[in-house]
Amino acid sequence: MEKFVVEGGSRLEGTVKASGAKNSCLKLMAAAVMGDGPSTIGNVPDIADVRTMIEVLRYIGLEVSLAEGELTIKPVESPVLEAPYELVQRMRASVVVLGALLARFGKARVAMPGGCNIGTRQIDLHLRGLEQMGAKLGISHGYVEAEAPRLTGAHIYLDFASMGATENLLMAAALAEGRTVLDNAAKEPEVADLVGFLSKMGARIEGAGTSTIVVEGVGSLKGAEHAVIGDRIEAGTFLLAGAVTRGEVNVTGIVPGHLEMVVEKMREAGCDVEEGEDSLSVSVPGTVKGIEISTLPYPGFPTDLQPQMQVLLTTADGTSFVTENIFDNRFMVVDELNRLGADIKTKDHHAVVRGVEKLSGAPVTATDLRAGAALVLAGLIAEGVTEVYRIEHIDRGYDRFAEKLTSLGADIRRVEAS
Ligand code: UD1
8 A cells, every 4th residue: 555645835837748548548448359350559558447457358368468558459269258346346447348248259248347436337328228239138146248149230329428338339339230329429539539449440430529429330340550549637637736736737648629628617717728739738827716617528527627626726716616417426535625624515416615725734535536636636735744545546547647746846755655
C-alpha cells in the first residue's frame, strides 16, 4: 500500500502531454479479440487497468505484448471463452469482452460485475441488446452465459446512452448477420474511436458520434493498427490542476473539441482557456466564481471530471450547485473534501459548494479513481501537508500522475503507507 504526500502551495506551470484514453484503449483491446490476424494498438497509457485487460486477454489465450506504449495482440483459433470473476471484479470494463467473444466464437461466459464504489452499475442494457440479437442468455453461479451460433442484426433502443452497452453491442453487431441499428447510443469520443478501429478491421459502421449508429454485419474481421485518442479526462484533470493552483498549464495530445463543455464551464468560472490545434491551456486572470454544473452523457459535462471541478469550486467566490446525473455515489469524495476544510453539502444527487478562503491539509482516502485525483488537486492548494491514501485507485487510470504533476512544479511524493 502506498500513499501520496502532497505539500500545498505550489503554483503549477508548464506543459504536460495527455496519455492515450483509458476508456478507449480498454475497448480497443477487447475488439482485437475479434480479428482473424494480429492487431497493433499505439499510444497505450501505462496504467493498471490496461495491465488488467492484458491479463483478461491472456486468460482468454491471446498472445499479448506491450513495448514502448504499443500493444500487439495475436488472436487464437480456440480461445478460452471466459472472463473470470477475479479479473472482472477488479475491473468492471472487462465485461466488454462479452459481445466480442460471443460474436466471434458463438459462446461466452463472463462474471457479473459486482458492486462498484461509484454506485450501482448494472449491465441490463448490454444483456437486453444481446438478447434482441438472438443470444440465449443464462445467469448461473454469478456468471452470464451467452450462446448464439451467429447473432442477427436488430433494432435496439437503449433506455440510457450507456457507453459500455453501446460498445458491447457495437462489437457484437460488427459480426452479426444483417443490419443493427443502435438508437440512443453513447456519443462519447471513445465510442467513436472504437468505431474507427472496428472499421479498420473491416466492420461497416455509420453514425459514430451520433445517437444512431448503424452497423452492417460482416462475415469476418482482420487485425488492424490504431493509435488511441488522447485522454480528455486526464487532460481535464491537469487543466483543473492548473486552475485550482491559479497557475498556467498547457495540455497537449488531445482533441480540444472533446472538452468543449468543460472549457465552457471553466470559462464561466473565470478561467481563461486558450485552444491550440491539439492542446488547451488555462490561466486564471481574476477570481474564480461559483457556477452551476450538471453531469450528462457526452457532449454534456463528464461525470469523470465532476469531483475535480468541485475542487476548483471549493475556493470560488460564491456558491456553486452541482448535480450528478450519472452515478449514485459520486459524492463520496465530499466527506473527504470537507475534511480538508471545504464547505459542501449534499442531498440526493445535488451538492451545494460554498466557496471558502482556503483548504487545510489532512489525511484523506481515495474512494475511487476520480475522487483520488480530486483529493490530490485539493492537496495542491491546501495549507500544509495532505496525505492521500488508497492511491491504487489513481494508478488504475492515471499514467504517471505524480511525475506529470511534479514536472509542472507540484510537491508530491509517493511513499509507503504504513
Ligand atoms: C464508462 C466509463 C466511465 C464513465 C462512464 C460514464 C469506461 C471504462 N468507463 O463507464 O469512466 O464514468 O462511462 O461516462 O469506459 N447503466 C445501466 N444499465 C446498463 C449500463 C449502464 O443502468 O446496462 C447505467 C449505469 O448504472 C450508470 C449509467 O448507466 O448509472 C452510465 O453507465 P455507462 O455509460 O454504461 O458507464 P460505463 O460504460 O460503465
